[in-house]
Amino acid sequence: MSNMKDTHSKLIYQPVAGFVEQIAAKSPAPGGGSAAALSGAIGVGLLVMVCEFTIGKKGFESVTEELTSAKTRLDELRHLLTRQVDLDTWAFNRFRVANRLPVTTPEESEFKARELEESTRATIEVPRQTMQQCLAALSDARIVIQQGNPNTLSDAATGAEMLMAGLEGAANNVLINLLEREDDEAAKLRTEVREARNASRKTLDELRTFVSTKLRG
Numbered sequence: 001m002s003n004m005k006d007t008h009s010k011l012i013y014q015p016v017a018g019f020v021e022q023i024a025a026k027s028p029a030p031g032g033g034s035a036a037a038l039s040g041a042i043g044v045g046l047l048v049m050v051c052e053f054t055i056g057k058k059g060f061e062s063v064t065e066e067l068t069s070a071k072t073r074l075d076e077l078r079h080l081l082t083r084q085v086d087l088d089t090w091a092f093n094r095f096r097v098a099n100r101l102p103v104t105t106p107e108e109s110e111f112k113a114r115e116l117e118e119s120t121r122a123t124i125e126v127p128r129q130t131m132q133q134c135l136a137a138l139s140d141a142r143i144v145i146q147q148g149n150p151n152t153l154s155d156a157a158t159g160a161e162m163l164m165a166g167l168e169g170a171a172n173n174v175l176i177n178l179l180e181r182e183d184d185e186a187a188k189l190r191t192e193v194r195e196a197r198n199a200s201r202k203t204l205d206e207l208r209t210f211v212s213t214k215l216r217g
Contacts, residue, residue, distance in 0.1 A: 011086050023035060029088075032172065033170065034086070034088045036088075037087075039162045040167070041166075042159075043137065043159040043164075043165075044074050046159030046162070049152070053152050054149040070140040081133050084133070088126045088127060091122035095116075098112065101115060124174055124178065127171075127174045141163065142203065144156050145160060153215065163200075167197070171193045171196065171197055
């Protein structure tokens with residue numbers, strides 16, 4: 001059951017309209033977690049695009065090295081977040097299947113308990129990773145927005161906003177899966193969510209101020 005080869009990548013290779021239809025369908029997955037990951041992946045993609053329109057261009061020689069390093073990190077995050085789109089749906093589907101497993105024998109009961117534990121952990125860990133990946137990308141958004149080609153400032157700003165949406169969505173998906181828990185691990189996860197939100201909101205507020213000034217908003 002833990003093998004995801006049958007479901008992995010089915011969502012991300014769909015036409016955009018097909019993915020949106022699945023999101024809108026009367027089905028719990030794909031849902032907010034996959035949508036958050038996609039938002040983050042698109043946000044990173046926009047930042048990478050701005051890097052492409054800046055690196056090596058005349059007049060931007062002084063920031064080429066820094067933007068090249070940022071682009072390398074962002075490209076890795078883009079691939080990770082793209083993968084998260086399917087991972088999130090896979091994690092939820094695994095949890096749903098685990099809940100339906102039979103318990104007619106001791107062996108089945110043991111297997112179900114193990115699957116429930118592992119799948120529950122996945123429904124928390126996958127959006128947690130999405131949240132942290134969006135946060136990491138936002139830290140590089142600052143140089144892309146402030147030092148990137150000004151002709152692509154609106155694209156970079158959109159990227160940062162989509163990363164924030166992805167982070168907030170992922171954070172909510174972590175928290176909803178902790179509602180019934182008051183253990184130490186749950187407390188640490190809630191603290192992690194709070195810290196990620198505080199850091200990202202502070203960064204985005206700074207970037208919004210910069211963008212608004214430049215675009216005379």
